[in-house]
Amino acid sequence: MIAKPPRLSTGLADELVRIVGEDGVITDPARLMVYESDGLTAYRYPPRAVVLPRDGDETAGVVRAIAAERVPFVARGSGTGLSGGALAVDGAVVVCTARMNRILELDLHNRRARIQPGVVNAHLTAATQPHGLYYAPDPSSQSACSVGGNVAENSGGPHCLKYGVTSRYIRGLDVVLPDGSRVYLGDRGLDTGELDLAGLFVGSEGCFGIAVEIDVELLPLPQATHTLLGIFERLEDAGRAVTAIIADGLLPAALEIIDQATIRAVEESIFAAGYPTDAAAALVVEFDGIEVGLEAEAARAEAACLECGAREVRRATSADARAALWKGRKKAFGAMGRIAPDLLVQDATVPRTRLPDVLAEIAQIGRRYDLKVANVFHAGDGNLHPNILFDRRDATEMERVELASKEIMRICVDAGGTITGEHGVGLDKRDYMSLIHSDDTLWAMESVRRVFDPAGLCNPGKVLPDRIRGMDPAGAAEAGSDRARTIVPAGATA
Amino acid sequence: MSLEALEDASAVRDDEGGKEPAGGEAHPGDAPAANGGAAAGGRPTEAGGAPVVAPRTVGELRNLMARASRDGRQVRFIGNATSLPPGYLDGPVDLVVSTRALDTVHAYDPADLTLTADAGVSFGQLERVTGEQGQWLPLDPPGRARRSLGGVLASGAYGPLQGKFGTPRDHVLGLTLVTGDGRVLELGGRVVKNVAGYDLVKLAVGSGGRLGIVTSATVRLHPLPVRDVTLLYQTPRLALAVVLARSLATAPVRIPALELLAGHGEEPTVAVRLLGSPEAVAESERILNGRVGREASRRLEGEASARWFAALERFEDDAAAVARVSHLPSRLGDLVEPAVECGTVAAHVSLGVLRVAVRGPGASEAAVLDALARLRDGVASAGATFRVSRANIPRWPAPEPATAPGVLALTRGIVDSFDPAGVLSRPAS
Structure with a gap:
């Protein structure tokens, strides 16, 4: 299903080279292949071209030039996204932020940094750590993913249980809007009386423009960290331990579960972390903060694990020992790549207390469709990652993967959850949006999108189902209470 | 007119001659909830000139808003109406919708x-x-x-x-x-x-x-935190209080609440609230005292700690006007000095936001306006933003900070998409 994109017009190509230089424009089909897919490898969309601006002014120039020719475009960071959000649908031009990777200002007095969007998440923390500060959101891909991409997806990570997700740490954004104009969206709506446009922009999946400078908030490094690894005979027991720890009034920095399928994948790989392969689940519990308080908290969490049936609880305080306990969790995805050619990383959230039921149902779905499902997840947040292992060359298996995915989404929604906790909707989950949102809500989202991008050129084909993107405002905006709200497709008369 | 409606109105209007500003407990049960109000045929109460309705269901509210939108009737919303923005109920208002009957x-x-x-x-x-x-x-x-x-x-x-x-x-x-x-x-x-x-x-x-x-x-x-401790550091000189507050704000400890209080002849006070396990709170206390090189002037624990901060929640209650000033946290000193000249100050130190209360009820309207104007000019030179968040005077001329044109255009577009008929309040500009 790889369609060849239209060519860039000579005029536009020349203009882009004029703005970003010869080395900042890629049109050679062989080099474009790198950009035809992101972390969701099942889809491929070759872009018309890739442009690599070096700063906000160049980005604004690039967007103006592209928009003037009514060519669609999509921003891309490191390409680690898992929902197809950066795919060049409709022959879009990719505006890649990889060369915008400078930390512009480190304001230690105010614990803030101003950075370009292409700064890699882990590099920001590395640069601030010597000053006793760090950037809290830590998606699993943090050694590769860009903060600009994190802003687009409102990324989470293991430690957002305690610290919250990306939107909590974004103070303001210098944004190039889809028509090439610049606007500063600031301060989370605090004390300005303005709408929280920065909060709205975070998580807008690249549909509202491109953030070219980002003001982030930094936190003081925790004084110490204690990590526990609970080994369980039954997955449900690990789930109960999570609830018991929270019910005890503890707030760990992270609460992560990996199941037996994942443990085995890890232990059979070069990433072997010493987790027992006969265990049904491993639970990583981490506390951070003031050192003297951690011992008592860790002891309470250990007691909760043992009470819920853990056969063993390992504890670590030194950096090396902690790294060893985390290894199985952190290398889970890499290890899974070794047992099947393809991996579908699913993402959904359910209320934490529903985890045991939902996990049991997911296991059942896996059996019914004869698929291998391995779970790695942010248990404290109820954020599941049921990962389906498959081989895309097997057409019937592909079909079963599709059906199983749908059922998993459905049970998560039925349990009071949602279709994505941190990976975003992108291209992948547009059709699931109607599982959780009414057409009225989807239309409200579309209306807001059109305010930012009336021409519809910015990351087309993402987030909202096509039938919503194509809606006619005249039909949808008509006020009235005593009729069922109907939405009129574009072109139809209201 | 219901008691609550009077309270509602008194917070922002001057036509309630001699009534106390809304300062007491709310009375959610006092007023009969009008069934759907004027638009739905019930018996409305009034807030100022406009009837107040209190729909009991989302369905009633939906019908009411759809009608108001169709008929172009101006609608405003109130909760317990204790903290309406200045001027919110001014101008032609046809209907005030209260949420008090939505109470489950x-x-x-x-x-x-x-x-x-x-x-x-x-x-x-x-x-x-x-x-x-x-x-x-x-x-x-x-x-x-x-x-x-x-x-x-x-x-x-x-x-x-x-x-x-x-x-x-x-x-x-x-x-x-x-x-x-x-x-x-x-x-x-x-x-x-x-x-x-x-x-x-x-x-x-x-x-x-x-x-x-x-x-x-x-x-x-x-x-709920196991341990709740408030540390109060007092110092006779404002400049010292600012240095102390900033020093605490940059300590390698996450402080749940850090406030600087000053003005009206009171001794400047830096208040720290610590929440967590007994061990962690004690250690934080040790780190903070070590950092500023002194013990706190007062130490409150448990109920007393919670009560002290609950009292701070009433900081704005008897104010004739409250302005909010914000800047980078490191600029605290530049803002506090002019602010104490105009009123009492409570600053969120780590956020860089100051609340400045111009105290009544004796303050004349002219005096309040004068204090606000002096404050605005005083902090403008430091590059801070300034906004009046509350004013019990009839007409604050609303010189809100100028919104950047790009932000204004986006805001208008968004507001239009939610309120196409323009029946809700709009920003002044």
Whole structure:
């Protein structure tokens, strides 16, 4: 299903080279292949071209030039996204932020940094750590993913249980809007009386423009960290331990579960972390903060694990020992790549207390469709990652993967959850949006999108189902209470 | 006119001759909820000139808004009306919609640390319900106890605890919004992590009734801290208090609440609230005292600590006007000096936000306006933003900070999409 994109017009190509230089424009089909897919490898969309601006002014120039020719475009960071959000649908031009990777200002007095969007998440923390500060959101891909991409997806990570997700740490954004104009969206709506446009922009999946400078908030490094690894005979027991720890009034920095399928994948790989392969689940519990308080908290969490049936609880305080306990969790995805050619990383959230039921149902779905499902997840947040292992060359298996995915989404929604906790909707989950949102809500989202991008050129084909993107405002905006709200497709008369 | 409607009106209007400003407890049960109000054929009460209606269901509210939008009738929203923005009920208003009849806690699951409640539920009620389970909603906006959930979310109001727990946007998992044209939007969800679609929850929280009315919300709760300690550092000189406050703000400890209080001849005070395990609180205390090289002047623990900060929630109660000034936290000193010349100051030190209260009730209108103008000019030279968040005087001329044209265009477009007929309040510019 790889369609060849239209060519860039000579005029536009020349203009882009004029703005970003010869080395900042890629049109050679062989080099474009790198950009035809992101972390969701099942889809491929070759872009018309890739442009690599070096700063906000160049980005604004690039967007103006592209928009003037009514060519669609999509921003891309490191390409680690898992929902197809950066795919060049409709022959879009990719505006890649990889060369915008400078930390512009480190304001230690105010614990803030101003950075370009292409700064890699882990590099920001590395640069601030010597000053006793760090950037809290830590998606699993943090050694590769860009903060600009994190802003687009409102990324989470293991430690957002305690610290919250990306939107909590974004103070303001210098944004190039889809028509090439610049606007500063600031301060989370605090004390300005303005709408929280920065909060709205975070998580807008690249549909509202491109953030070219980002003001982030930094936190003081925790004084110490204690990590526990609970080994369980039954997955449900690990789930109960999570609830018991929270019910005890503890707030760990992270609460992560990996199941037996994942443990085995890890232990059979070069990433072997010493987790027992006969265990049904491993639970990583981490506390951070003031050192003297951690011992008592860790002891309470250990007691909760043992009470819920853990056969063993390992504890670590030194950096090396902690790294060893985390290894199985952190290398889970890499290890899974070794047992099947393809991996579908699913993402959904359910209320934490529903985890045991939902996990049991997911296991059942896996059996019914004869698929291998391995779970790695942010248990404290109820954020599941049921990962389906498959081989895309097997057409019937592909079909079963599709059906199983749908059922998993459905049970998560039925349990009071949602279709994505941190990976975003992108291209992948547009059709699931109607599982959780009414057409009225989807239309409200579309209306807001059109305010930012009336021409519809910015990351087309993402987030909202096509039938919503194509809606006619005249039909949808008509006020009235005593009729069922109907939405009129574009072109139809209201 | 109902007692509550009078209270509603007295917060922002001058035509209630001699009435006390809304300062007492709310009286949610006092006024009979008008069934659907004027638009739905009930018997309305009044706020100022406009009838007040209190729909009992989202369906009533939806019908009411759809009609108002169709007929071009100006509608304003109130919760317990203790903290309406200045001038909110001024101008031609045809109908005031109160959330007081939407007063049910719908779902509370302590094990999930989430709660879903109607907009009219008061913070006092939430405190009682969650406290029984050893949990709380750590959000302490001015006048908290008698404010409604919906009112706080609509205003985006917050207090000292934002230092650790964030502002309303960080507490809300989902909400129901009835738009200006009567659409019922369920935004967000009930789970703590959710990125399914654009984050319209962030847009609704703090939108000040410009997009619609929040009718219910799901919030994230936290376990009540085991230890609650307040440290009060007093020092006769303001400049020293600023240095001390900044030194604490940059300590390698996350401080849940850090406030600087000054003005009106009182000794400047830096207040620190520590929450957590007994061991962690004691260690934080040791680190902070070590950093500033002295013991706190006073130390409060448990109930006394909570009470001290609860009293600070009433900082704005008897003010004739309150202005909010914000800048980078490191600029605190530049702002505090001019601010104490104009009123009493309570500053969120780590956020860089100052609240400046011009005290009444003796203050004449001219004196209040003069103080606000001096403050505005005094902080403008430091490059701070200035906004009047509350004024019990009839006409504050509303010189709001100029909004950048790009932001204004986006705001207008968004507001138009939620309120196409323009029946809700609009920004002045």
